[in-house]
Amino acid sequence: METKEVIIIGGGLSGIMAARTLMKKGVEDILIVEKSRSVGGRLATRRIGEGKADLGAQFFTVRSPELQEDVGKWLEAGWVKRWFGNPYPRYTSPGGMNTLAKQLAVTIPVKLNARVSSIRDGRDGPLEVELENGERILTNHCVVTAPAPQAIQLLTETAQSRVPTISFAPCFVGMFTFDGASRIPSPGHVDEGLPDGVERVVDHNKKGISSTVTVSVYMKGDWSKRNERLEDDAILGEIQEVAESYLEKGSAVTGAQLKRWKYAEAEVVVRTPFVDVGEEGRIILCGDAFLRENDEAGRTRFESAYLSGVSAGDGLAEKLKGI
Incomplete structure (x- = not known):
């Protein structure tokens, strides 16, 4: 033993x-x-078609001196990069957040x-x-x-x-491939002016981790909790409507996947x-x-x-x- x-x-x-x-x-x-x-764990990255998406944590911020010291080393090693945010930067991993976990x-x-x-x-x-x-x-x-x-x-x-x-609130994430560009502005992250129940929308091509246009829609905990008894197809259908609102003219959704995070955030x-x-x-x-x-x-x-x-x-x- x-x-x-x-x-x-x-x-x-x-x-x-x-x-x-x-x-x-x-x-x-x-x-x-x-x-x-x-x-x-939730530093998770998934392939969908020819694309790739972070389906858990998208980025992280820094408040503590311990993490700030490590982030300096990770930046030097190329494990993370500054994605957006000023004066409070949002950091992410160039290869997807799961790549950072594996490197650590x-x-x-x-x-x-x-x-x-x-x-x-x-x-x-x-x-x-x-x-x-x-x-x-x-x-x-x-x-x-x-x-x-x-x-x-x-x-x-x-x-x-x-x-x-x-107790934890769940989170549902819809991941979609587009055959053309999205209307999500650079740097590929939107968390304001969204429909009720939507927490954020991300274009992983503009984020820099996907070679093709891959868009993820992250639902809030209360929305996910209200809809957790629905079948996957029904949930994905509602989330896809949000993704489709970001299609450029002439583009279409070519693939879709759903991720259910049961324990996404502690209440x-x-x-x-x-x-x-x-x-x-x-x-x-x-x-x-x-x-x-x-x-x-x-x-x-x-x-x-x-x-x-x-x-x-x-x-x-x-x-x-x-x-």
Whole structure:
């Protein structure tokens, strides 16, 4: 049976940053366990036809000195670029946001396509992380970055009672290919003057990540919640009407896909960057819904996920040094 000092459940930004922080502090016997075929979580990029679209986070902003320092390094390495915004820049990744996640995780041991079914937290001996395929991995510490409604299903009753109550709003994203240009102005992002229920519209060709015209429409949480019982075709049909309003004369929609994000944004955030829920603090919960006490934005976003992961990694590294 495989044994690791630290297992991180979830390969989104929080999990990646927790791992990078631990490794920076000398804790290298770690493993990220990710249910999908790629790291990144909502730093997600999908191919549609000959095009490509970011279907989760489109960009990020910077308020904290920690992220600002890293962004300077990422800019120098070519991992990110300044997309738009003055005086507060919006940063994105030239290859799509998932490319940034992969670059950040390149030195981290990761087990992909591995869904965790339970974490057994006994008082004696290591934790036991069981996968849906029956495989078991022993660990002394576990960092869980999955959204709270998913995380709670993995825990014992005692640990479940310590999980803060966090509800999430969904988000539906329609992705469309055009056979001609769109009317979305450069730099390819619109978030004002939109129809009710629409959060933003993006032309990924003008954004610079797609060789063909690929347009995404991102719906607000309340709209997505009202319509989540509808079939995919019905949802996509309504969203496509928005996309079609941005067609240049003579252009047409040639392809369409829908992405349902079930846990897109926390409706209530937690004002601490991570929470200990296991016996003797051996299971830590973190993620974009766990905000630092001095967080001025007060909402889930790229930076809150980044800072939560860094804080969880710092906290666990200090604990391990004291053992």
